[in-house]
Amino acid sequence: MSTFEGALAATRERVANFRTCQFTGLRVDIAAQRLIIANAVAAVVFLAVGGLMGLLVALTRWPAVHLLPAEWFYLILTAHGANVLLFWIIFFEIAVLYFASAVLLNSRIAAPKTGWLGFVLMVAGAIITNIAVLQGESTVMFTSYPPMMARPHFYLGIILFAVGALIGVGLFFATLVIARAERTYEGSIPLVTFGALTAAIIAVFTLVSGAIILIPTMLWSMGLIRDIDPLMYKLVWWAMGHSSQQINVSAHVSVWYMIGALVLGAKPLSEKVSRGAFFLYILFLQLASAHHLLAEPGISAEWKIVNTSYMMYLAVLGSMIHGLTVPGSIEAAQRRNGFNRGVFEWLRKAPWGNPAFSGMFLSLVMFGFIGGISGVVLGTEQLNVLMHNTIYVPGHFHGTVVAGTTLAFMAGTYLVLPLIFQRDIIWPGLARIQPYLFGIGAAGISMFMMGAGTLGVARRHWDINFTDAVIGFQHSPGAFLMMGLNGISAILAALGGILYVLIVVGTALFGKKIVPGHKMVFPLHSAARVVSKYGSEGTIKLPGTIVLVTIFFLSFVLYYFVNWKYLSDLWQFR
Amino acid sequence: MAITSPERRAWWNEPVERVELIWIAVALLWGLFMFFFMIAWHFIGGQNLATEAYKVTPSAYQEKVDAFAEKYQVGDEAGTPIVRPPAGVDIYLLGRLWQWWPVLELEKGQSYRLHLSSVDWQHGFSLQPTNINIQVHPGYEHVITLTPTESGEFGIICNEFCGIGHHTMTGKIIVVDKKAETK
Numbered sequence: 001m002s003t004f005e006g007a008l009a010a011t012r013e014r015v016a017n018f019r020t021c022q023f024t025g026l027r028v029d030i031a032a033q034r035l036i037i038a039n040a041v042a043a044v045v046f047l048a049v050g051g052l053m054g055l056l057v058a059l060t061r062w063p064a065v066h067l068l069p070a071e072w073f074y075l076i077l078t079a080h081g082a083n084v085l086l087f088w089i090i091f092f093e094i095a096v097l098y099f100a101s102a103v104l105l106n107s108r109i110a111a112p113k114t115g116w117l118g119f120v121l122m123v124a125g126a127i128i129t130n131i132a133v134l135q136g137e138s139t140v141m142f143t144s145y146p147p148m149m150a151r152p153h154f155y156l157g158i159i160l161f162a163v164g165a166l167i168g169v170g171l172f173f174a175t176l177v178i179a180r181a182e183r184t185y186e187g188s189i190p191l192v193t194f195g196a197l198t199a200a201i202i203a204v205f206t207l208v209s210g211a212i213i214l215i216p217t218m219l220w221s222m223g224l225i226r227d228i229d230p231l232m233y234k235l236v237w238w239a240m241g242h243s244s245q246q247i248n249v250s251a252h253v254s255v256w257y258m259i260g261a262l263v264l265g266a267k268p269l270s271e272k273v274s275r276g277a278f279f280l281y282i283l284f285l286q287l288a289s290a291h292h293l294l295a296e297p298g299i300s301a302e303w304k305i306v307n308t309s310y311m312m313y314l315a316v317l318g319s320m321i322h323g324l325t326v327p328g329s330i331e332a333a334q335r336r337n338g339f340n341r342g343v344f345e346w347l348r349k350a351p352w353g354n355p356a357f358s359g360m361f362l363s364l365v366m367f368g369f370i371g372g373i374s375g376v377v378l379g380t381e382q383l384n385v386l387m388h389n390t391i392y393v394p395g396h397f398h399g400t401v402v403a404g405t406t407l408a409f410m411a412g413t414y415l416v417l418p419l420i421f422q423r424d425i426i427w428p429g430l431a432r433i434q435p436y437l438f439g440i441g442a443a444g445i446s447m448f449m450m451g452a453g454t455l456g457v458a459r460r461h462w463d464i465n466f467t468d469a470v471i472g473f474q475h476s477p478g479a480f481l482m483m484g485l486n487g488i489s490a491i492l493a494a495l496g497g498i499l500y501v502l503i504v505v506g507t508a509l510f511g512k513k514i515v516p517g518h519k520m521v522f523p524l525h526s527a528a529r530v531v532s533k534y535g536s537e538g539t540i541k542l543p544g545t546i547v548l549v550t551i552f553f554l555s556f557v558l559y560y561f562v563n564w565k566y567l568s569d570l571w572q573f574r
Numbered sequence: 575m576a577i578t579s580p581e582r583r584a585w586w587n588e589p590v591e592r593v594e595l596i597w598i599a600v601a602l603l604w605g606l607f608m609f610f611f612m613i614a615w616h617f618i619g620g621q622n623l624a625t626e627a628y629k630v631t632p633s634a635y636q637e638k639v640d641a642f643a644e645k646y647q648v649g650d651e652a653g654t655p656i657v658r659p660p661a662g663v664d665i666y667l668l669g670r671l672w673q674w675w676p677v678l679e680l681e682k683g684q685s686y687r688l689h690l691s692s693v694d695w696q697h698g699f700s701l702q703p704t705n706i707n708i709q710v711h712p713g714y715e716h717v718i719t720l721t722p723t724e725s726g727e728f729g730i731i732c733n734e735f736c737g738i739g740h741h742t743m744t745g746k747i748i749v750v751d752k753k754a755e756t757k
Contacts, residue, residue: 297716298627313605458733473729
């Protein structure tokens with residue numbers, strides 16, 4: 001607690017400067033607002049850089065295009081992973097944490113100067129790692145498995161970034177303490193803040209794991225440590241690498257709830273159930289590093305089964321619960337809004353022209369159907385051998401991180417721009433189609449990579465023709481088709497990504513300033529004002545949501561058993 | 575609302591709707607089924623990855639593979655020996671920059687104890703088009719009892735990034751029918 005008290009003391013002298021939001025009635029600390037803007041801008045910059053790199057990677061893996069030479073391909077692929085999977089997402093998450101603590105709780109933010117220190121460390125770390133990769137002697141992939149070695153500053157950059165992010169997470173905790181002490185809210189923290197708290201707790205675990213493994217690895221790269229065991233490295237590194245994806249899940253589920261609340265006036269169906277589902281994440285998501293050790297030598301089957309299943313799939317249970325409660329709360333809200341006819345009027349007449357809503361709903365559906373189901377199958381002890389390290393793996397995590405997290409964050413941006421940047425969206429026509437363009441592209445990338453992986457195509461591989469191999473090998477024509485379709489999907493996603501960056505930058509610089517009485521182009525729900533009634537949803541029937549989750553469940557079961565059928569046809573091994 | 579504090583301070587005492595309870599029960603049971611199915615497959619399935627592994631130095635492993643290849647060599651493909659061991663023995667495969675060595679010739683339906691290791695970086699043993707994928711670590715010797723169930727020529731590609739020649743790293747396993755051999 002002493003750190004919290006320290007943070008409290010440090011901020012006691014500062015006289016917080018507040019404004020009141022005309023749309024939500026929330027009091028916004030200007031210092032928090034500046035930090036949110038800075039982190040969101042940095043996030044978008046790294047998304048632009050990393051996303052463009054992703055396009056280059058996909059165009060190289062499209063056999064008919066085969067854009068980059070091998071050396072550049074592996075280099076760009078290394079940078080792509082770091083820029084989008086770490087830098088874009090964690091910068092945005094820090095912005096979400098500041099928003100969910102200071103803004104949603106009507107509180108001043110703790111120690112904003114320390115927040116700026118964290119921000120500077122993160123920016124410096126991200127730039128250092130990018131320089132290390134572009135210098136060409138750190139082409140080790142984002143995972144940097146030993147005994148393959150990068151230059152010391154490759155690791156140093158990531159360590160600095162992690163330390164900066166940890167400072168941001170610390171500020172989040174300290175702000176919660178301040179808000180509680182200064183009674184800026186009544187009762188329990190809101191659900192979205194609770195989800196952000198889940199993300200923050202997991203973030204501490206993952207960022208510390210990253211430091212625990214990357215510091216000795218850096219010393220090894222400097223020649224101060226003789227040896228890094230490759231299996232030990234994988235176990236600890238993935239406690240950062242995979243568990244950090246669970247920060248994303250907690251954060252983007254929070255963003256789903258937030259968008260539902262602001263755009264449709266949605267309430268949680270039950271506070272208890274939604275919070276319980278987040279709590280399952282805290283308890284079990286950290287076991288995920290086992291997913292990366294299923295095909296490794298010398299690890300017992302018992303260990304693999306318990307850990308890869310997050311202890312009997314209890315964290316998957318958490319996600320499946322959100323899979324019902326998020327659309328369920330939207331259906332309930334829409335029915336309350338008057339769209340009560342039939343099973344699906346609430347969905348048909350949802351604000352599909354509002355990019356915050358359409359992006360959020362596409363993210364929800366694709367995260368569940370594409371990323372979620374494939375993740376469970378890939379993480380099943382025996383089934384893993386069918387796709388381990390094939391391009392199925394990036395297929396899966398583009399379903400979670402691109403179609404799920406990135407699209408949810410993009411959707412959230414359409415609210416952050418008017419509410420925090422206080423500029424209204426320019427080019428509403430383009431903003432309307434942006435989530436669809438990006439979403440369809442991301443879905444294509446995920447599914448075609450998964451298809452190619454099922455046909456045996458390796459991940460992180462420059463030439464599926466094996467032109468220079470001494471012993472030749474030819475993939476099936478289907479594999480080439482899949483990689484071509486993946487390239488086309490990547491172009492679609494890149495167009496959606498470019499539109500997003502243009503809209504964000506354009507709005508931040510030239511968007512109409514929001515003054516009292518302004519009418520937003522994508523309006524919030526009238527219930528977004530805190531004065532309205534809130535709390536758990538009452539007893540509203542949810543036939544549409546029941547149909548949706550039934551379709552989801554049947555797809556899940558079917559796909560699961562199809563893969564066991566594939567497995568049973570393989571050569572035998574034990 | 576999700577962005578505001580719960581309406582009732584004691585939100586943990588609110589009743590939960592039936593639809594939520596049913597879904598939680600379904601998801602929980604499905605999770606338990608998937609958990610126990612992994613255990614069950616160890617008893618009913620023919621595809622379970624061995625956990626037998628030993629620490630080994632790269633040079634010691636290299637010696638074992640060399641001795642094995644010399645003993646059973648029957649031919650040569652593009653400079654790589656083709657090795658045909660008798661059924662049931664220990665067979666060795668080595669991953670290195672950038673090849674799988676040697677070429678193995680096995681008999682369909684027979685079991686072999688396949689030893690896998692690397693002498694330099696990590697590699698990904700990926701048998702195609704069957705799609706069996708196993709990680710190969712330097713310093714660890716993984717022993718898998720393998721039974722080919724189809725005959726033909728199978729490519730081994732590398733699916734763990736291992737430097738600039740990664741995409742040229744290939745190998746081969748040839749599986750022959752017993753009948754064709756005895757005529």
